[in-house]
Amino acid sequence: MKRKSFSARLTTLVSFLTVEILLVSGVFVAAALLFFYLTRVVFVQHSVTFDQWAFQQVDRARAAWPALTEVMRVVTFFASLPFLVLAGVGIPLGLRMREKRREAVEVFWAVAGAALCNQLLKTHFHRLRPSSALLPQAGLSFPSGHAMIGLALYGCLAWLLWRHRRHPVWATLLLLWALLIGLSRVYLHVHYATDVLAGFAVGLVWLILLRTALRLWWREKQQVEG
Template sequence: MKNLTARLAALLSLLTLEVLMVAGVFVGVALLFFYLTRVVFVEHSMQFDNWAFTQMDTLRAACPGLTGPVRGLTFFASLPWLVAAGAGIPVLLRWRGHHREALEVLLAVAGATVLNQLLKTHFHRMRPSSALIFQPGLSFPSGHAMIGLALYGCLAWLLWQHRRHPAWAALLLTFAMCIGLTRVYLHVHYATDVLAGFAGAIFWLILLRTALRVWWREKKEIE
């Protein structure tokens, strides 16, 4: 009975304003993902996707020189880059003595990659036929949006947590969002794919962060 009371007290001690806000975001992104699946696979609505393509087409017509930089930007969530960054950054962090942070970044990228492939296989949505560049694989949710935000979002959180360069944390999040927009610009993903990717990334990051926090807390108590 005493052990149960102690565990309940420890759990309640975690219910801070920050935790409640994170829980709200967690529920919010889960509902957003569910809503997008309803729009795409139940209602079969293309209204939002067509609107987004129209906006990007208008932008491309007004600024034709933008396509080159957009193709360069989208590389920073491509498979070669994510493999290099997902392995290289944890190695660098471990070398600098940040073992927990290294594990968190590695799991953020690896977990988001596995989850993204499982979701793509389950929903099996074909890519837009109007793609400006060839891109193999399925469409929903966007891997660039999901795994990119998992990587840059995790790095942003670590910077914010250690109170180092919060402006860089904001820039990393903005960078990840812009990468997602490049997928719509290039017509290799629908806008709903990108939104679902963002929602999936946030869902995974919160789940991962919570699990690691509980694990490290229990490990510390055992030691």
């Protein structure tokens, strides 16, 4: 019985060794290394060169197009706490009503898990927000919650669209939207660029871990039920 169980688990693991999984593994490693590198730059080297350069670029854009500030205020709302609570509960409920239980679980944990992880990381690193913020914002800075949780939400939705081979263009647009939300945080000076990059990196790591864990769990559950 134990030998059969081990063999079944091994078969499940080997079935994951596809081109898709190898590609995802590469993204996972790259994202984890990027996050580690950013922590070294910010908290060990105490370098602000990249952050200052990023602020200079967005300040030039603001000076050239003043109306862009209001646009960025609207964009940043779509990864704010009220919106994420609504989306993190409303979208899974909508999916459950359409009898898409697995997709509902993925979206819920993508948002909830990323939010919890983000708070733990912020508490650990305890980096203060930029003093030049255009939009008053409470809380800590590293990594950016908007970037991390936003990428988790929109990245999860993009993956679901891609997996079902429906509207790949929309999947791409969702990812670009998540990137724009991250940019809005730098534009509004509520986060440093390193905060946003770190948020994107950890958001990717979380999505890949969640997706892998759920896939393994569902396969094992099917084998037990079978």
